[in-house]
Amino acid sequence: MNPKLTRRRFIKGVIASSAAAASTSLWYSAIGADRPAGAVERLLSLNVNGQTRRVDVAPQETLAHTLRYKLGLTGTKLGCNRGECGACTVLADDVNIYACSTLTHEVSNKAVMTVEGLRAADGTLHPVQAAFVQELSPACGFCTSGQVMSAVALLKSNPRPTREEARQAMSGNLCRCGAYDHYLNGVMRASGQLS
Amino acid sequence: MTYMHIGKDFTPPDVEAKVTGAARYAEDFKKDGMVFARLLTSPIPAGRVVSIDASAALAMPGVLGIFTADDLPEAKPPANPALAKEWVTYIGQPILAVAAESDFLAEEALSKIVVEYQRRPFVVDPLDTLVEGGPDPYPMGNTLIRNSGEAAAGTTASGTDVGRIKWSIDQVTAFRNGREPVGAQFGSEWEFGDLAAQFAACTTIIEEPFVTIGQPHHSLESRTGMAYWENGKCYFHGSLQSHTVGHAALAGMLEMDPANLVFINENTGGGFGSKIFPYPIMAVTGRFSRALNRPVQLRITRDEEFYIGSARSGMQGWIKIGLKDDGRVGAVDVAIINDAGSGGGGSGSSSAEHITIMFQPEAMRFRGLSLYTNTTPRGAQRGPGQNEMAAVLAPMMDKAANQAGLDRVAFRRTNAPRMDGKIGERQGGLSSSYMPEAIDKAAQMFNWEQKIAQPKQISATKVRGIGVGQGFHTAGANGYDGLIRIAPDGTIYLHTGVGNLGTYSYAGVVRASAEALQCNWDNCVVVHGNSELNLPHSTYQGGSNTIFTETRSSHVAAMDIIAKMKEIAVAEFGGAVEDYSIGGERVFLTSDNAKGMSFGEAAQKAIEMGGKYSGMEFPEDINATTKRSVQAMAGTGLIGVAKDLLPRSGAVPGMAIAFIEIELDTETGKFDILDYSAVAECGTVVHPQGLSQAMNGGGVWGFGMAQSERHVYDPQNGLPANVGLYQSKPPTYLDVPVNMNTAGMDMPDPQSPVGAKGIGEPAQGCAVAALMSAFSDALDGHLFNRTPVTADMIVNHIAQNGHNTGNLKTNTF
């Protein structure tokens, strides 16, 4: 076959009104709503950042996708979407996990905390966030949300870690810019061990 | 010199948003009606697209269309096409994009598209295409004739023509086995000094082969883009290291008037050289959106980021180095084959340039050849050429020094560039060099004398390795524009077209304006990241050049606005401009402080006076982008705008020196870094925390390059083994030292108004070089002649089993 013959007219008729087709919740819209008996229901109440959010979630949908595309919480980043970089790190019941490698339905009965949920009600930064600002911990910033969440998880279970403990606890968060030293300084500052 | 802002830490305006998750990257933007596009990529390393049958995909409800090379202007090989038209040259090369109402549907559609390919022979090792009868990566050849204009821009941008160079089997065999390929043809050559005479005068001569392996950039943000068209304008959310310098180029890719392109890119999740200029896939995002009349998000997966996200070129080479009795490097002869991948370029000449400046040889010859392979496109990666040369050169120079009975550090100091140092094939001058002083400072920080006197053997299974390494990159350009607006309320808007690549240089450079204006930083607003915000034409951001280049343009804009304020004051109070001063955000009569006005009042006055004061008029020599920005702001305040015409001569060298102490486990090949101390010769330090960030981050890159990061391709089928992050092995928290000690020389470069030079790339070069040097030192001077040095190579070396010590190969074990 000649590619010249087959490649033409690959764009379907332009939709008359893009507003008519506009939707921000089309993520899995093509998936049938039918489910086999006993399988999970799509609608669930998710506890995110202290709020209960009703959300329609496909069975195989990851938490990162639900957060980013359905709940508008884009602070959780997708660096690899394979649980290898840590940019999507969030807390589930205070434990840091990769949101890209967790099904939303797996955390339906847990309290999910994302980077957007850390500020105090009056807008004050969480001590980890404040320390990261002070130590200029982020470089490009793409991994930062995940670094913040791993640091928060660490300090919840170990409020005064040694630098070595901090480094171990943070080791599931890649920083391609190599800002590790500055992040560790931030963790030590947040735990009150650096002034 | 005592500065108000320069050399002081500050909180860059974007940091808080990064720690709260509010900072938005291209993929974080949504738009009503946005559709999701995905790429179909080549499963074969070389061949031809025979046909595409997308009928089943297009029949799916919710699938909106596909976009192919036919929808794009033709890209002439080796220019990298956004989508392959006919010839496929690597696995993972994008063939087409499909758009659908959901990401899920787009991916389903991909699996329903049938592409018929015709295979061609392929090659993953440059020497396999170089040998007579070897396959050519492109149908029309295996090498390019470089476009010197683009090359001069500091990138390894594609050239214009594909040609063919072949060596005899004997020549390739000799080269593979570490010997000079006598009589072989190269793509580029240069020479200075009397090579033969200088070698004849040398008393120590070493001859070594070397190989370095390319590695993907793997910026953590994949290059997803989102574009939409509204009221004749294109809004493009993208991810570039540079900002305004990419704007016109992107408009060109979309074949549109730059005035109608709104480029939004406040944050960039890593680039490392791979996002200096707009990259091909951006054309698809923008044009697909135009064709569909819908906002399009073209998501790039991690695998795809490996394929199209650029990579460092590998090199295979041979070098001969001669030392004279006095410890000076007399002559160097080097030959380098670069792996350009598909439609990229090698940086052999830059590798050779590293030697010329770091060791100041009397005579030198470089011969280089950049060859394509059917692997991912190669481009600039953090010190392309220089840093891989730094890596392999360090242990070789150690060997030469040891052979000549010289202390390795004293030897480097003897040969280090001084203020009158020379660089490159033309042996041009330098804007400044305090490298000997930097070596002294770092040696002192590290305690070299004491460290080197320690016993080698730490325990039965642990040996100590002490290494030293240097990094270099040209770090400056000139001729860009600065732009400042002061509003009637006194707010000082510092506009910059510098991208936000994570170094905070976008904010650091405009502090040169604040410095000249002697104003309170809290009253300044940094305007950047969105072309609708009226940005000036600023430098491309690669090659460590932002700090030098843009402190200059920031300074000239400040000078312009100060001159205008004085003229306004003259108009109000009389006298001559020389009679006026600025201070406390006022312009006033030097002899009578009461006669003056605030910056805000001057701005109000400027609006009344119009003309050049309020941006109604502007200099002819500024760039079209800057002109548009001034026009858009005209009448809204006092405008300072100028092109940087400050004097410039010689190369601007950013340099760094690192020392490292490792404890190497001879039973496992693993090691710990006990001490890492590095000093940047970067002129005046503008932002100490930023410098620390650059030096530490560069160090981490250096450790990765030395110990783990590499391409691995299967020569049987052209498949890359390490597309994912865990397989590409960038260093984690646990692969770098717990603490890193870095400092800056803080000696001003005379050609920057604030004395600053860049340092991003040398920060990696010095680290990889020091670590390679330490490996060699730990193993009694053994040379691996390659990067990376992985644990298995060390174990094999110690076991003396003869593995991993063979001939020159890049892209494979």
Add this chain to the structure above:
Amino acid sequence: MSSHDVMPEMSLYQPVRVEDAIGIANQFADRGWLVGGGQDTYGWLKDRAKSADALIDLKGIESMRGVKETADGIEIGALVTLTEITKDPIIAQRYPLLAQAAGRVASPQIRNVGTIAGNVSQDVRCWYYRRGLNCYRAGGNLCYADTPEGMNREHAIFNASRCVAVTPSDTGPALVALEAQMVINNASGQRVVSAEEFFVGPNLDIQNTTVLRPGDILTAVRIPSKWANAQFYFEKVADRNAWDFALVSLSAVMRVNNGVIEDSRIVAGAVQATPRRLTEVEQAVRGKARNDSTADSIGDLASRTANPLNYNHFKMPLMDNLVKRALRGQA
């Protein structure tokens, strides 16, 4: 070679009782996929290198949680996470080998959700296989790695049988060393197999790394008291010190009396498709002192019968070196 990022449509079940899980697993047979932590699940499905009709999330089954003391040792629920293993006081006290091995798996986030059952059941990491190539293990009829040009640095040096992939598990060798028993439930009841028999090589079954079959659920891992408080050695050598798989790992348990090794079990990881017991070494050191000279006397006994491929010879000295360190008792 197009890249995917979204899992295809499938259903999800979240049973709370083992019996229900078995029922669902039987219903879907080889189209059902058991999920513990899911860390070796979603990548396969996103990549579309494997597929399933239903995911069966076991995490709601309380009976598969927790570490319990038994008459003869301890029982670790299949759903106990690797992090829980590293923090469990009984394991830390009696079987620190297992805690160390679990602590070296991937990264904190993966250990926080990754389970002991998942760690021992995970599939091999041969990069050809993971790319979705139709190799022997994937049901095809060739091996890409076992060729003169194959990129086989990480592959097997022992017991290759068409497939040359190695076990990627860090805890597997430790469990074999500890003589763990694997408790498997299915519709016909419960069976208990030793860890050594749990792992299977390509000579027995080229498409599975364990004896688990559709309908089987690994519900618990029992560790007998036999090796409690023995002397242990664990080491994992990988390119990176986090998020990486072993080039070679070594798990050793030794009963040492008055400095003399009375009995031992020494198991290497990442040298073949299953954890490799080094029985020759175990025999050779029986009755000898745990010291440098015993270590040196071993020489290349561990690797002597290895059959290296083109790029993995280093595993032989590396493995020998780790054995020596285990016998010396220090790195």
